[in-house]
Amino acid sequence: MTALEFRLSEEEVELLPSDEDVAFYAEHGWYLSKKLLTDDETDELVNASERYYAGERDRTLPAAPPKLAYWDPSKGDVQRHNDYVHYEHDGLAKILRKPLIGAVAARLARVDEIRIFQSTLIYKPPISGEPSNIVPWHFDKHYWSSSSSERMLTAFIPFHDCPPEMGTITMVDGSHRWQEIGSDDTVVRHFAERDRSQLDQMLTENAEHNGVEVVKIPVTIPRGHLNFHHCRTYHGSGANVSDRPRRAISLHLQDGGNSYREFPLSDGTLAAYNHDAVVRRTPDGRPDYADPDFCPTLWADR
């Protein structure tokens, strides 16, 4: 891989976060980017995702990981989640692998290399009372206990203007700096499996423990802009009360230094991630979170 692949155009350099933006991210735990995707690119995300939903795949996973999110039409008009779309669908991957996205993430996380960790295609049907459209409060590191890094982050990429009435992503401002209390193994389970009132209570108790109020910010995201959040920033989202589907991808990102670590749970088992069922092994036998097939490099400052 040559360094040339990771060059930005002069126009793209203008789209990087400023020093003030990087400081904002460090303080608040989230950052709304400039317009990183063109209208052609967001149009293509819509088209490619419709082909994906109709069954188009360029390859499929070699094994079914234990906690794979994988909507198919038999599931009906619920919120759709599909993992590993950057692996299975080249049309989506082409846009997700735009170096500019990695360069923005590298600046925010203050690292010199960014790899894809996961990508989840998300669709909230325009049904105001649909319970599965509600995303309860969580932070992403809860699901990534087997990852060594504390600098991982997520780019939330809507394919269109995403206002509050569509159930846009909502940030709990500054919560990445909270000290956690009452954390137990149940947080390692995906939020879809967990009790919602329990999660709301966890948020309130954590805020009280830190002597702060819960400040919720639904981020109005204009088309082509991305919202980045730190892996310890609490977030969730509400109903889609608009007349249009809310279409997005959550692009989960890891820094170059991230690798598998053993993280023992209270029942004596080790925390796992879906990658552990599909990625190659490192020389010392651990799942390799730098396997280029599943975790391609998005940006490297060399």
Ligand SMILES: O=C(O)CCC(=O)C(=O)O
């Ligand atoms: O779809 C949403 O509103 C939330 C997605 C999410 O949890 C994430 O991007 O990490």
Ligand SMILES: [Fe+2]
């Ligand atoms: Fe999340």
